[in-house]
Amino acid sequence: MLELYEGGLNVPEIITRWYAEEAQFNYGAYIPFIGTVREEDGIDGLSFDVYEPILNGWFDAWQSKAEALGAKLKMAHSRGDVLVHQSSYIAAVFSPKRRVALETIEKFVEDFKVSAPIWKYDLRGGQRLYAADRSTPILGAGILGEKQ
């Protein structure tokens, strides 16, 4: 399940609802990872663009990997502006046992950072500035710049 929201996430509602949704499926472990916007370098917040068609395909491929391990993934992310101390990202894994849950959440979140088609901007002084120095080219990027 992949959920996108305008602005900051309602974290208590989302993680409580996810807990309730899976409560009867005999999962022994539920690990949510919550990403919160920190006050740093004078920013007012962050802002996000999301390209949903490819994000959906990326998430579905991860869900298939998780299912093969008996686990299930959920994810919520913001579009648009998210102010300092609000949250923009929740990833969660449900699994029968802790080891699969711990390993899956780490791999999922790390791959998310370098593969999910989401672009981050700093909000500063009324401007929306692309966070180029914190961004990572997607694996296989650069083919259009190759010498022919």
Added chain:
Amino acid sequence: MITIEFLGPIQKAPLTLEASSLRDVAEVLKQDSEMTQWLENCAVAVNDTLVASLDTPLKSGDKVSLLPPVCGG
């Protein structure tokens, strides 16, 4: 005709042009000074599937998307 769309921070309106492969798209975009900073670091998708070769064939109606470096979360 194919359509090229520029995602995220690339501030550029979609283009339509004739192209039979991504090689043709690369040739056109290399002439565009606005795109110089992006060609080396953008991933490319055809009809929302990421591709890895300039020889990827294109047909009329295809959508080519340029995805600059990402940072979710």
